[in-house]
Amino acid sequence: MALEQPYLLFLGDAPDALAAKVARGIADWRPGASVGQLRLPGCNADMKLPDMTVAEARAAGAKTLVIGVANRGGIISEAWKAVLVEAMEAGMDIAAGLHTLLNRQPDLVEAARRTGRTLHDVRVPTVQYPIADGKKRRGKRLLAVGTDCSCGKMYTTLALERDMQARGLKADFRATGQTGILIDGAGVPLDAVIADFMAGAVEHLTPDADDDHWDLIEGQGSLFHPSYSGVTLALIHGGQPDALVLCHEPTRTHLRGLPHYEVPTLEELRVLAVQMAQIVNPGVKVIGCAINTAALSEEDAEEYLAETEARLGLPAVDPYRHGSGKLLDALA
Amino acid sequence: MALEQPYLLFLGDAPDALAAKVARGIADWRPGASVGQLRLPGCNADMKLPDMTVAEARAAGAKTLVIGVANRGGIISEAWKAVLVEAMEAGMDIAAGLHTLLNRQPDLVEAARRTGRTLHDVRVPTVQYPIADGKKRRGKRLLAVGTDCSCGKMYTTLALERDMQARGLKADFRATGQTGILIDGAGVPLDAVIADFMAGAVEHLTPDADDDHWDLIEGQGSLFHPSYSGVTLALIHGGQPDALVLCHEPTRTHLRGLPHYEVPTLEELRVLAVQMAQIVNPGVKVIGCAINTAALSEEDAEEYLAETEARLGLPAVDPYRHGSGKLLDALA
Numbered sequence: 001m002a003l004e005q006p007y008l009l010f011l012g013d014a015p016d017a018l019a020a021k022v023a024r025g026i027a028d029w030r031p032g033a034s035v036g037q038l039r040l041p042g043c044n045a046d047m048k049l050p051d052m053t054v055a056e057a058r059a060a061g062a063k064t065l066v067i068g069v070a071n072r073g074g075i076i077s078e079a080w081k082a083v084l085v086e087a088m089e090a091g092m093d094i095a096a097g098l099h100t101l102l103n104r105q106p107d108l109v110e111a112a113r114r115t116g117r118t119l120h121d122v123r124v125p126t127v128q129y130p131i132a133d134g135k136k137r138r139g140k141r142l143l144a145v146g147t148d149c150s151c152g153k154m155y156t157t158l159a160l161e162r163d164m165q166a167r168g169l170k171a172d173f174r175a176t177g178q179t180g181i182l183i184d185g186a187g188v189p190l191d192a193v194i195a196d197f198m199a200g201a202v203e204h205l206t207p208d209a210d211d212d213h214w215d216l217i218e219g220q221g222s223l224f225h226p227s228y229s230g231v232t233l234a235l236i237h238g239g240q241p242d243a244l245v246l247c248h249e250p251t252r253t254h255l256r257g258l259p260h261y262e263v264p265t266l267e268e269l270r271v272l273a274v275q276m277a278q279i280v281n282p283g284v285k286v287i288g289c290a291i292n293t294a295a296l297s298e299e300d301a302e303e304y305l306a307e308t309e310a311r312l313g314l315p316a317v318d319p320y321r322h323g324s325g326k327l328l329d330a331l332a
Numbered sequence: 333m334a335l336e337q338p339y340l341l342f343l344g345d346a347p348d349a350l351a352a353k354v355a356r357g358i359a360d361w362r363p364g365a366s367v368g369q370l371r372l373p374g375c376n377a378d379m380k381l382p383d384m385t386v387a388e389a390r391a392a393g394a395k396t397l398v399i400g401v402a403n404r405g406g407i408i409s410e411a412w413k414a415v416l417v418e419a420m421e422a423g424m425d426i427a428a429g430l431h432t433l434l435n436r437q438p439d440l441v442e443a444a445r446r447t448g449r450t451l452h453d454v455r456v457p458t459v460q461y462p463i464a465d466g467k468k469r470r471g472k473r474l475l476a477v478g479t480d481c482s483c484g485k486m487y488t489t490l491a492l493e494r495d496m497q498a499r500g501l502k503a504d505f506r507a508t509g510q511t512g513i514l515i516d517g518a519g520v521p522l523d524a525v526i527a528d529f530m531a532g533a534v535e536h537l538t539p540d541a542d543d544d545h546w547d548l549i550e551g552q553g554s555l556f557h558p559s560y561s562g563v564t565l566a567l568i569h570g571g572q573p574d575a576l577v578l579c580h581e582p583t584r585t586h587l588r589g590l591p592h593y594e595v596p597t598l599e600e601l602r603v604l605a606v607q608m609a610q611i612v613n614p615g616v617k618v619i620g621c622a623i624n625t626a627a628l629s630e631e632d633a634e635e636y637l638a639e640t641e642a643r644l645g646l647p648a649v650d651p652y653r654h655g656s657g658k659l660l661d662a663l664a
Contacts, residue, residue, distance in 0.1 A: 230566030
């Protein structure tokens with residue numbers, strides 16, 4: 001799965017900023033990847049990119065139109081389709097991470113065939129992944145693990161990539177979910193892989209590399225989240241991490257989607273994640289905590305981070321708010 | 333996925349007994365489920381069932397022809413197909429757990445359409461399973477967990493079912509692999525389920541039941557086996573076991589398929605499996621060990637079991653060799 005850049009970011013008729021969070025991720029983490037944005041009437045999201053028509057975007061070099069907005073009710077509207085067909089006719093591929101698949105829309109499939117373009121549904125694996133062999137690979141790997149789903153694992157690994165590259169280190173973000181794949185243009189949609197091949201897909205994503213190269217693997221789910229824990233363990237065993245970062249959202253009152261489950265502590269996460277990772281890499285180290293403090297004031301965030309550092313004896317940062325420098329210092 | 337019984341067991345041209353191990357499992361664990369066996373010239377396997385033609389089997393009531401033999405090289409031969417088509421014309425469905433799918437053979441698909449029969453590829457999920465909700469269900473659940481793959485988990489849960497039913501207890505084997513599904517006629521082919529739905533598939537397999545009813549869940553893989561550990565964790569978190577049985581094959585020198593990985597000890601398995609199961613069921617108990625002593629003499633087996641009991645402080649049996657009575661006593 002590899003998307004051609006640069007992108008035209010399609011925001012459609014996004015009713016608010018949250019509906020366009022995929023576009024937000026791309027604009028935040030790959031600021032050079034998009035030539036502009038295309039908004040339909042009624043769009044209330046804005047990535048502060050130049051507004052462009054399809055023709056203008058193509059003239060500016062856009063190779064893929066990325067749907068950066070979640071659609072309502074699983075329907076790809078006629079208004080959207082008109083733009084998507086126009087983009088294909090102008091020579092662009094289309095990429096989306098929607099539940100409703102582009103490749104299930106007969107009119108889009110027909111337009112892609114006619115124009116020779118590709119419809120990328122990044123939720124759907126396109127590779128026949130191998131069964132994991134558990135062999136040690138060259139290069140280094142870091143994995144973000146969380147006390148819960150959706151607590152900042154993707155942003156943590158993206159921040160680490162940005163900050164490591166800024167220090168001249170060799171590092172690559174490795175996407176394992178649809179938003180990460182759209183941001184990076186490549187990756188494995190792990191939650192859609194067949195059970196037997198999950199760990200093999202992660203091995204495939206993080207192959208042999210230079211000894212001083214870091215793969216920064218986007219985490220998924222949580223060992224403590226009953227709905228998705230198997231995916232998390234496949235990431236740990238397929239990724240063979242040398243380094244773990246513990247991710248946590250401190251204001252959550254229960255596991256995401258499961259009001260009858262408490263969020264575990266960072267200490268509990270540390271114990272279990274290290275035990276599981278040692279099975280494939282006895283030398284694994286926890287390098288620090290990445291705390292999602294979006295719901296806290298600056299003062300409360302500082303206090304929480306200081307208290308966490310004291311309690312766990314590990315660096316604790318909000319990589320989105322303050323950068324990941326402290327984690328990198330620990331890695332070095 | 334539900335197969336209609338009774339079966340006609342198709343042994344094909346099985347070169348040896350091992351090639352017919354699916355048929356062996358059915359004959360051992362569901363002795364009343366098959367009206368007879370059908371063998372082609374060159375078959376060296378024998379389930380000691382009446383040899384029958386398709387017509388004789390149909391007259392004896394057979395509703396499904398089960399392919400009880402592993403084919404060579406992934407090809408379903410013309411000789412096999414002639415029998416399968418004849419069986420469909422006689423009114424039987426066909427069931428198989430082969431890698432090569434019945435439903436990918438145009439001539440078989442055409443014959444099924446023409447005769448109105450069903451081709452059951454039990455490796456392929458036919459249900460859209462839900463995402464697990466982690467809610468507590470009524471009834472009791474037991475799960476077999478192993479130090480490795482293929483160390484006796486299926487036989488352990490089948491023996492427990494047989495012995496519990498013999499004591500008048502309410503118990504049902506819950507199959508999670510293709511051989512188990514063919515034996516029981518129902519189940520979930522867990523290793524072929526999409527990652528996000530694994531734990532949900534296990535919840536679906538083990539729904540609310542009477543308070544004194546036991547679901548005996550066939551295990552898969554091992555928490556320690558990097559290729560398949562995610563599947564195992566989904567079984568633990570979807571199954572919410574009240575009871576665990578630790579399965580082990582004592583002569584194995586490394587994990588199956590992974591010569592670079594040592595087999596963990598039963599003690600290591602106990603610690604990790606209980607930790608994982610407590611996340612969804614704080615009351616989980618390990619009731620004993622099921623040791624696959626097939627490679628040991630009777631004397632060595634007895635010695636190993638006695639030593640294991642002393643070391644772990646748990647009952648240890650080979651349920652295939654000696655029955656599961658000691659485990660049932662512990663459960664009660």
